Structure formats: structure tokens, C-alpha cells
Amino acid sequence: MMNTTPRLPFLQPLLSLSLLIIIWQVLASTLNTVVLPSPLLVFDALIAALSSGELQHHLGITLYRLAISFFIAMLLGTAIGVALGRHQKTNAFFDSWLVILLNIPALVTIILCYIWFGLIETAAIFAVVVNKLPNVIVTIREGARNLDEELLEMAEAYQFGPLKTLSQVILPQLYPYIMASARTGLALIWKIVLVVELLGRSDGMGYQIHLFFQLFDITSIMAYTVSFIIIIQLIEMMVLQPLDKKSQRWK
Amino acid sequence: MNTLNIDIKSKAFTTADKHTVTVIEDLxxxxxxxxxxxxxxxxxxxxxxxxxxxxxxxxxFSGSVSLSEAGTQFKTSYIFQNPRLLPWRTVLENIQLASNEQANNDTKIIQLLQRLGLADSLNSYPHHLSLGMQRRVALARGFYRESDILLMDEPLVSLDPPTARKARTLLIELWQQQARNVLFVTHDLDEAIELADRLIFISSSPSHVVADIKVDIARGERSAKNIEQFKQQLSSQRTDIAHLM
Structure with a gap:
């Protein structure tokens, strides 16, 4: 394969992002309408929201919900995925449940959770987990099906025991699948968290964006969105990519 | 003395088209x-x-495999046909993981690897080693773990003859240093005579033991000539197993 990585690793994404902002600026000034504020206005709104402390408050709450539901969904999903991937009969029995869960619209589960459990935090988290869980299960199940039987036999012959087999033999093989579902999970979960907040919470990004919508404050909506995109990018760069590198060093 | 009793009444499996095939019977x-x-x-x-x-x-399967003194629980080491090393662990870690000791004796592992010519590969990942080297790591893993029985499933197959010869010498050296029961599966009679105290001939499936023969050549005198002589003697005395040789 050709090596296409530029000499400065940050140069290319920086150029591409600048181009996006320039297009945005040009569009905003030619259209000159309130529904598309210019990048500068959005930036000002962002600074204002930051200095009032409102942005941090709502962003923090949303990130907190995101983190909790992310970890619950990943943990449960990995456990169930491994169980289904390793036991054909269990999988055959529960497969239809999974198909149903995968196909219920997010909005339906959210509304049902609020109706059944009330407009409480647990209902919000539960709704997000239920939405993400089937995706994790499907991905991890695929990984569990492809486990190397020879290595599993080796672990058994050398009497590794369940804990050591899990940590030394099974999880390293599932790692690419776990990373894939973590990446898609992050993207999916934050979108669902916002809907959950919009429908039944009185704080968080979703609630704020709903408020701005009613006030027709498009600049603030965009400012909040930009701040969130920055956070997600930071998580990708500071957490996910280093994790990837660390786990791939044996290849 | 710990004696390992192997008594397999029958081992069968069902094929995809519902036929039952018996592989082992009264072994x-x-x-x-x-x-x-x-x-x-x-x-x-x-x-x-x-x-x-x-x-x-x-x-x-029906039957039993048991150790006379320690009840049914015994420790095995298994050297497979393929090395079966964990690719995400270094040579040293692979060997440490397979031993059940709480505190690993790294000096002992390093000495063992030195004898096997792997002193420079301690912290390498298996992907960076040749197949022959990976096999030697698997050998070290099998020997480092203290076990009641060491099982080997044609671990030298598909190595070139000089490498295989060297590996056999090493194997015997390691075994003499760290004595234990060894069960070595092979289809190469020359190899078997060179290595074994006893040869056990097994019939085609459903398999059982057809001959149990002591190799009475002294360990220092197992040259190609002596091995050939032993083979000829065996085939003239035991015409019943000539088809297995």
C-alpha cells in the first residue's frame, strides 16, 4: 500500500476543517438570513454561554448521562453478546428478541420508558441503554463466533481457568469488535440522549436545544452543537485512538 | 509412584448426516x-x-483417565501440532501465563529459552518469529509448566530434517533434566524409536492397542544404523503389526 500520510499529521484535517468554515461563512454572508448565523456569531454565542456557566452545566449533565448509559450498554452488551455467540441454542432462542429490539424506533422506547417509570433519571438512562444494547450484542456476538478454537483449547489444556481465559484469550480477540461498537455507540448514544432530554428532562443539551428552538435562537443551537462536536472529537483523539494504538502494538 | 491409567471404553462422534462413528474402542x-x-x-x-x-x-467419552495417587486431578502440558501461542503476548508472557505458579521464576524461563536458542526473543511477539522458533517457544511453554504428563501431538511435523533432528536432541535433553511422563504422538517410526522408552502401536479406527514394545537400545546408542536394525528385528518378530510400520 502507498503511504499517503502527510508529514504533518494535523495539517490535513486542519485544512479540511478550515474549508468547511469558509464555505459556512460564504453561505451565511450571501444568504444573510437569521436561520444561518455566521461562524463568528456562533463563536460569540459559545463564549457567552461559557462565561455564564450555562453551557458547562448542561453539557456536563448530558456527558454524565452519556457516560453512564454507554458503560452499562457496553458491559451488558458484551456479556450477552459473548453468551449468544458461544451458545448456538441460546442464540437461536433469543434471536427473534434481538430482531425486535433492533427494530423498535428509539422514540417508542423512550416514550414507553417515561410512561412506565415516570419522568425520572432512571427512565432516561434505561431508555438510552435499551436503544444501544442490541447493536452492541450483535457486534460482539459476531466476534464471539469467530473466536480461535485452537487458542481456547490451549487455555483449557493449560488450565487457565475462566478468569484468565476471559482476560488473556477471549477479550483480546474481541477487542476490535468492542472498539467498533464503542465508536458507533458514542455517536448513537449522544443523539438518543438528546431526544431523551428533550422529551422528559429539565436539564441537559437536549432540553436547552428544545428551549432555543422555542425561542428561535438558532445561533445558540449551533453553539451548543459545535461544543459537543469538539468534545466527541477530543474523546476520539485522547481516549479511543491511544487505546487502539496500545492494543495493536503486537501486530 | 504416580501411574497414569488410561482406560477408554469408547469414544464416538456423530457426523453431519447422523451416522455414529466410533473412533476409539477399548483402549x-x-x-x-x-x-x-x-x-x-x-x-x-x-x-x-x-x-x-x-x-x-x-x-x-466413556471410560476414565486417572492418576493413581492424586485422585482424578492431574496437571497436563500439551504441545500441539501448531504452536498455539497467544499473539498479543510476548514469548516470556506466553510461558508465564501457561504455568500455574503464583510467582514465576523468570531466570528459569530465560535459562530454558537460552538452551532453545531463543535468548534474544524474550520480548518478541510470536508474529515476529519463524515457525521453527514459535515451535520451540511452545516446547519451552510445555516444559516450564510443572505437570504430571506432557502430551505432544506431532510437534516436529513439517520441520526440515536437520531442524527436526536438533529439536529431537533438545527434547530428550529437556526431558532428562525435568523428568516426567511423556506421551508423544507420531506417524514416523524412526522418530519414535529414537525418542521413546516404549512404543505403543494403535490400530486403525475404532482404535485399540495392538502392541506395546520396549525400546531396549541405550539412549546414547540410537544411531541411524541401530534404529534401522531395531526396526528390522521388530518387523521380523512381529509380523502382526508389520502393516502399521
């Missing part, structure tokens, strides 16, 4: 006094099935 033998035993049999006679049963990987 019994004993291993004791840190013997080196070679199992010889035609391909497809269930030699690997036998090793898997002894290693506890296959529990669907």
Missing part, C-alpha cells in the same frame, strides 16, 4: 516412572482424540 495402557512413550498409528486413527481426552479437552 487401555498405563504410564509411570517418568516414561517417554510414543504412540504410533495410521492417520485418522484417533490419536489426537486420545490426547484431547487425556488433556481433559474432550469429556464426551
Amino acid at each position: 487401555q495402557f498405563k504410564l509411570s516412572n517418568n516414561e517417554f512413550v510414543c504412540i504410533i498409528g495410521p492417520s485418522g486413527c484417533g490419536k489426537t482424540s486420545l490426547l484431547n481426552i487425556i488433556a481433559g479437552l474432550d469429556k464426551r
